[in-house]
Amino acid sequence: MQGDLGIGSVREVNVKSGLPATTSTERLEQLDDEEHILGIRIVGGDHRLRNYSSIITVHPEVIDGRPGTMVIESFVVDVPEGNTRDETCYFVEALIRCNLSSLADVSERMAVQGRTDPIPININA
Template sequence: MVIGRCEEEYEARGDAARRGNQVEEERRERELLEETVESLSLSERIYLSSISLLNPKSISDHHLLLSLSLSNPPATNPSSPKDYQCSSTLVRHIKAPVHLVWSLVRRFDQPQKYKPFVSRCVVLGNLEIGSLREVDVKSGLPATTSTERLELLDDDEHLLSIRIIGGDHRLMNYSSIISLHPEIVDGKPETLVIESFVVDVPEGNTKDETCYFVEALIQCNLKSLCDVSERLAVQDHTEPIDRL
């Protein structure tokens, strides 16, 4: 009996040691992942977030990459999603060169160029980082106006970030970042568009309901961006990029 108890205690210690080693190994892997992600540029972090979403090695890796891509951009700096927030990343492939798609996306002063729910947009003051725009929303949505701030605009890395700071709607503390990445498909230039967002969950709604609504809205915008860009690509027409 004594020998049996000793064997059981030995096995228990071995199991505890193995669990401890596993926890330590997972901690080291997480630290290595964080160090790797922090060494990347903002566009690379966002791109990796989309890749982990499309081909998830693990759910935890995706959430880490997504939260880093949302929480670390300079000048934007939305906090990592909290319990009362929801976030998501959406991806769209467009059969048009990146410079053409970017000429539409970068127009903070004219989102109606491709966003179908925007009826009017007025920029307050000079057009620069930190500028505000007043957006009128078309009927049919649970909103009428939105006040938005330009947080980030990078013409080299094709990055645009905005934050909603007011208006007649329920998207409180909404922040988004959109990035464009050039691709070559069958020898033709195309664009991968990635858009991530984080927003508070309104009182009376669930995270799933909030994400479903925002994702549907962004999907409509991305589809319209795709349609307009591909139509311009067929016409071989691009507008000059007026830099801020």
Template sequence: MLYTQNPNQRQTYKDPNMVEMVTRYHIHDLSPNQCSSSLVQTIDAPLPLVWSVVRRFDNPQAYKRFVRSCSLLYGDGGIGSLREVQVVSGLPAGTSMERLDALDDESHVMGFSIVGGDHRLSNYRSIMSLHDNGEGGGGKTVVVESYVVDVPPGSTKEDTCLFADTIVKCNHRSLARIAEKMASP
């Protein structure tokens, strides 16, 4: 059994495969000026379908509602690719430059880093892993996403994590709605 490090929202993992994946990808060493969180969403859709939406580094707006548009600046959507994301109005940001750091179609893992832009998520690194939920006959996907980010001057770890958690949770809910709609007959 494994517990994630987020004290506000502890997750328990019993499946040995999930424990191994969470241990490998979602336990982070932090500097004193950083915060981290791990968030989980269960989606009532098969893993291959959910992965087909998530893995498209060139099309985050397919499920990330805070993304207005995305342009691939370098690469073909594989590891090392660089994208510029235009953020919807109303957020304290306009653009984000993001690099794809990990993409594993076999293990269903994707990770990216924010490398520029006009926002407060300095040194943001995210990793997302998708897992088949074998309970009750399958057909469901468990999404685990964790991140590490610097705490901006004048802010607290709690406020920084609350801000980032809110965005990630909205993305997860949107991904669930879209994938479940695609999976329904």
């Protein structure tokens, strides 16, 4: 991790999802704890994503009468030469599904433990 966990910080991510990539370099573009907004830009890695940026927002929601959370992720990305728009969207959607699954796992562990404080995350890739 380079930086102070603030805007402009860069992290190296090891991709372990089975996607056709093993590393990704991401820069934190936006972070608003009060509004629950996270924005990142992918700036490198061994994948074909170019000019990818994403905004994630988190919203409290009642789901089947129980408190829950709705997570919305929107993205923009250039279609790389040699790929179609559909292939690029398929890859990004698979990446988003993996990220949301990881977020759900962490959230469920926190809920089971009755934790509301942040879980320290080792970001060293």
